[in-house]
Amino acid sequence: MIGLWDTTGNEVVKALAAERRNAGGVASGMALTLIVVVDEKRVREAEAAATVAAAAHPCRLLVVVRSDVERNRDRLDAEIVVGGRLGPCEAVVTRMYGRLALHAESVVMPLLVPDVPVVTWWHGDPPEEIATDFLGVVADRRITDSARSPEPIAALRQRARDYAPGDTDLAWTRTTPWRTLVAGAFDTTQAEVTEAIVTAPPNDPTAALMAGWLGSRLGITPRWEPTDGYPRMREVQLRCANGDELTLTRDESQATFRRTGRQDRQLPLVRRPLGDELAEELRRLDADQVYSEALGASAGLTGLDRRPAQRVHVWRDPATAQRTEAQATAHAGPALDG
Known part of the structure; x- marks a missing residue:
């Protein structure tokens, strides 16, 4: 394992290339890139599941941990593991702090394996609209888990409203x-x-x-x-x-x-264990029409499978949204007092 603390994206790319050369045959035959978006407290759980899935689907595993977005100073820490504790895969665990956490694509994009599909898995709450997150836009398949939401049924309905071909949910895998x-x-x-x-x-x-x-x-x-x-x-x-x-x-x-x-x-x-459920979803990289029909029926929507598969990245700055909300509250205050 190689640890890089307070580093840059370029240094991570160089370190991964050097580790691949040292590993030789271990780092070959990648079938896909698996991006895992996870909170710090669930990193080990997500790594364990991804290790099981990687045994069936050799991949480059990119773990994205975003923390402390409001920190004044940006920071990137990374761990690089090739053919080690995470099994037969290349793994890069990145921890992003400050505003960098809102632009994870700047670190992730250079690390994608060329000419293979990309799958993004949110091990926790995904963005309300996956289209607002670049890690969802770049992926051929997007895996969520409504069961981990505080309001699972509401989360499932949101997945139906936001659905595009290529989306799936581990709640569906469990059926x-x-x-x-x-x-x-x-x-x-x-x-x-x-x-x-x-x-x-x-x-x-x-x-x-x-x-x-x-x-x-x-x-x-x-x-x-x-x-x-x-x-x-x-x-x-x-x-x-x-x-x-x-x-x-x-x-x-x-x-x-x-x-x-x-x-x-x-x-x-x-x-089944989480890793087996994830491995099942990695078996297919095309749109799951049966899932889209079941999701639409559960949410009372039709024609989900006829939606365009292409997503367009929509940048929304959470800091701007918070300021707008605060200003609206401030303007509303005097009127309520009167």
């Missing part, structure tokens, strides 16, 4: 085992589904996307029933026109599948 088991139930029947019920906590974005998927696939509006203290999506129930009922009920790491006239079956339904 994969459920969707696999539910879809498999129809291998032996052609019965029309007339009613769907999803039982889950009222703020579960995975359940919201599961309901959206059922609605977009089946042409119905699923009913949402709250769980009684269970922290995650508990059950999916389908009722068919021929009177059959199909129920998938989760119990920790397995699920019970019940179907009218059939014997109950126990099926695996394991909660």
